[in-house]
Amino acid sequence: MSSPNGERRRQELLRAAAAVFARRGYERAKVAEIAEQAHVATGTFYLYFPSKEECFLDLVAQLYEIVLARVARARHGAPDVLRKLEASIAAVLETFEEERDLASVVLLQGSGSLPQMAERLRSVEQHLAALLGEDLHEAGAVGLIAPGDSELRAHLVIGAMREALLYRLRHQGAPQAQDAAVREFLLRALG
Amino acid sequence: MSSPNGERRRQELLRAAAAVFARRGYERAKVAEIAEQAHVATGTFYLYFPSKEECFLDLVAQLYEIVLARVARARHGAPDVLRKLEASIAAVLETFEEERDLASVVLLQGSGSLPQMAERLRSVEQHLAALLGEDLHEAGAVGLIAPGDSELRAHLVIGAMREALLYRLRHQGAPQAQDAAVREFLLRALG
Amino acid sequence: MSSPNGERRRQELLRAAAAVFARRGYERAKVAEIAEQAHVATGTFYLYFPSKEECFLDLVAQLYEIVLARVARARHGAPDVLRKLEASIAAVLETFEEERDLASVVLLQGSGSLPQMAERLRSVEQHLAALLGEDLHEAGAVGLIAPGDSELRAHLVIGAMREALLYRLRHQGAPQAQDAAVREFLLRALG
Amino acid sequence: MSSPNGERRRQELLRAAAAVFARRGYERAKVAEIAEQAHVATGTFYLYFPSKEECFLDLVAQLYEIVLARVARARHGAPDVLRKLEASIAAVLETFEEERDLASVVLLQGSGSLPQMAERLRSVEQHLAALLGEDLHEAGAVGLIAPGDSELRAHLVIGAMREALLYRLRHQGAPQAQDAAVREFLLRALG
DNA sequence: TATGAATGAGAATTCATTCAT
DNA sequence: AATGAATGAATTCTCATTCAT
Incomplete structure (x- = not known):
């Protein structure tokens, strides 16, 4: 998670999250959607963040x-x-x-x-x-x-x-x- | 519902709703809470509004x-x-x-x-x-x-x-x- | 309820009920709709029938x-x-x-x-x-x-x-x- | 969901649904009951069907x-x-x-x-x-x-x-x- | 008798989170 | 580390029924 690769993926997830939060709003943004936008599986999101x-x-x-x-x-x-x-x-x-x-x-x-x-x-x-x-x-x-x-x-x-x-x-x-x-x-x- | 009493209750519900929305935000405000704050049952809310x-x-x-x-x-x-x-x-x-x-x-x-x-x-x-x-x-x-x-x-x-x-x-x-x-x-x- | 007038109203309700049940089905037929179709208030229905x-x-x-x-x-x-x-x-x-x-x-x-x-x-x-x-x-x-x-x-x-x-x-x-x-x-x- | 295992589970759910619908009727059949009969959680039903x-x-x-x-x-x-x-x-x-x-x-x-x-x-x-x-x-x-x-x-x-x-x-x-x-x-x- | 506003239990559906693989 | 199927708590909304007027 603190490996260079891990940090890159974390940034990808954050970027995806920003995009999804921006267009849906916090409550209506789904974790699955963020994960999808970042091209990872839903569960992967939770390797990088403890919660939405x-x-x-x-x-x-x-x-x-x-x-x-x-x-x-x-x-x-x-x-x-x-x-x-x-x-x-x-x-x-x-x-x-x-x-x-x-x-x-x-x-x-x-x-x-x-x-x-x-x-x-x-x-x-x-x-x-x-x-x-x-x-x-x-x-x-x-x-x-x-x-x-x-x-x-x-x-x-x-x-x-x-x-x-x-x-x-x-x-x-x-x-x-x-x-x-x-x-x-x-x-x-x-x- | 359009009786003077109905309008009064509608206003009470709106006031309660404003208070709850103000302190919880739209998504986290529960209809049950609004109803409670207005001292009515949950179902009553729906006599005055078609939806949250x-x-x-x-x-x-x-x-x-x-x-x-x-x-x-x-x-x-x-x-x-x-x-x-x-x-x-x-x-x-x-x-x-x-x-x-x-x-x-x-x-x-x-x-x-x-x-x-x-x-x-x-x-x-x-x-x-x-x-x-x-x-x-x-x-x-x-x-x-x-x-x-x-x-x-x-x-x-x-x-x-x-x-x-x-x-x-x-x-x-x-x-x-x-x-x-x-x-x-x-x-x-x-x- | 067993007065001639009461019996007439009961028949009106039954007729209304038949019509509503026929077009909506039992579960989707609402008591309120039956009452409305019989031109009485919802509560009146319950003067003539103990339940839907x-x-x-x-x-x-x-x-x-x-x-x-x-x-x-x-x-x-x-x-x-x-x-x-x-x-x-x-x-x-x-x-x-x-x-x-x-x-x-x-x-x-x-x-x-x-x-x-x-x-x-x-x-x-x-x-x-x-x-x-x-x-x-x-x-x-x-x-x-x-x-x-x-x-x-x-x-x-x-x-x-x-x-x-x-x-x-x-x-x-x-x-x-x-x-x-x-x-x-x-x-x-x-x- | 379209994996062979997914299809098997879908069939299990359909069988359970048939049984529950048969004994309760459509309206009185609860999704929770169908899920239970299929030995899965309620939410799982919705992974396989968009609605009851x-x-x-x-x-x-x-x-x-x-x-x-x-x-x-x-x-x-x-x-x-x-x-x-x-x-x-x-x-x-x-x-x-x-x-x-x-x-x-x-x-x-x-x-x-x-x-x-x-x-x-x-x-x-x-x-x-x-x-x-x-x-x-x-x-x-x-x-x-x-x-x-x-x-x-x-x-x-x-x-x-x-x-x-x-x-x-x-x-x-x-x-x-x-x-x-x-x-x-x-x-x-x-x- | 008649009314209709109020009630609140009940059910469908969603989705953050977990975990076996 | 990665996956994605499974979970089940949470919440909205409906409507049969009641009851004060």
Whole structure:
């Protein structure tokens, strides 16, 4: 299971799971369907995950890692606080763009599926909001943006981004043009 | 069943359903639990709804009516386009504040539950976005706000509101103070 | 319930029940539907019958009475044993023709529905077979028909009649012409 | 499921189903009981049949095949039309004798159970009647039997056979002796 | 007598999980 | 490690029957 081959198969299963969860929703996704999509037998699924629920949670953990790593990297290269903010926003939008199935699962099934899932999603969002919130606080302190409740505003930013992503998930549009509009909207919102 | 008493019981069941759906999610909510919460036998549920699914959909239909009616009323009294925008936003925030369970169902279970449900929610959001979008378009045309894609921006506004509502659903805070911050954020976002 | 009005209502319910049982079958017939067809409320049904099952059984009892009375009457006027036989056959065919719903219930739902029902149907058939069997025995004894197992042959006659009735229930044909063919077939069968 | 072992289990389930349907009737037969009788868990039933109804219909299909194949085979070796007729009748009687449960299901539950079932039974009977009807027509044309409506008479023959089978299902008698009586009866009936 | 809303036991079906091979 | 047939708990929905009005 931790052999290189085992890890590859685990990733195949996760990818299959993301696809099935994305199109069916957590409850209506069947383990047999995930296994089939990954070209393995049903029982094999349980060699890699203790349960359907754990597989689902692993999926979010994966997104958690990917998004936060990307955001951290993007912020790392930013010279000042406003650029950090902008880079963070861009990093989130891009990551979701590249991980459509994962994004669908997180954005659509969201917190409705499982209590633990809601918990974990909250945690990702909280983490993200903390990063943004710090920037907002700092930027507010030096007068770069309008003063206000940094945490709340961080969440509003996230909410707008979330909707932008959903909007894009529905309307197949040019991501770049939209991203620009979203970034502009958000930066202006912050003053 | 259509007697005044029948309508009362139907409302009791809807309220119970909203509460149970809100705390369990669509799939994990059991009809027996809804019935119990409404102090009736399981079978009674089926005198008022043809299925669990239909009951769920009725719930959204109900919110649809309430929110849109409130928004329409709020806009009616507004003297200019910016006030309309502001009044709309306020109306949405207030309505969800008053209908916590219903709001939970719509915001959290949302699109993840059922294909038809996702459809209906999209339709509510679309309707709302259309109202806001018109205002944005008009306001943009007369130079009151920054120019830009009105539809996309309407969705971003809705996304931020959605998040504000979720934020509030989680952190029991003073709604008024938050609402003000949200309104300010959004109006500034629009320029 | 035994007042003239009560008896009238009971008959209305029985007629309604026959119609519903005939088109739905015993299990799929709903008490509510029978009541509706009789233009009374569901609860009223239970003022006249202790249960759905008992109502069903009463229906067969009714046919039992009608058919056997008719056969007895027809036989009464017959001068000799062959005419008795012929008159009996004719009486059965005619009765079922006039009581289509009742006939449907008995011929189609038949013994499949309830153990008690099977019992009762057997009893009607047995009774009928006994009448015919006696004639056959007598006719055989005096050399009017070929010798053979009277009871079995009586059942064969009944089986052929049953099928003739079903055939007619399906193909709307001229009953008289068919009846003649059936009578001829049966009398020849007996030699 | 399509492995040789799967087919064996499917047959076990069909046999169990025939037994349970025969003694309880379609509606009162529980899937759990069929499964138990086949020594498997309830869910296993659904690995082999999509529904209780389909299982029931498969049972008739099975009888359909068996009976018609037997009749076809029996007719094949018959030198003339009268022998064909006789062989057909014998084949039907024998087959039902050997497949008691299946026969019970078809003869007793028969058309009362399900609309689709009634349809299929009609189709079997129609098929059988067509075979017999041709013989009767041919035999009538060459003057071997009395002239008359061949289709109707084919059904009368079937009805008498049906009753003979039911009679035997009830009274455990010597089949051979009875069969001879039935054949004689029917051939004489046809003149 | 009549009503019809309420009851709740009962059954079909699904599917996550297990385990013998 | 892989398989996939088997399991059986869980849940929705139906409908005969009751009973307060």
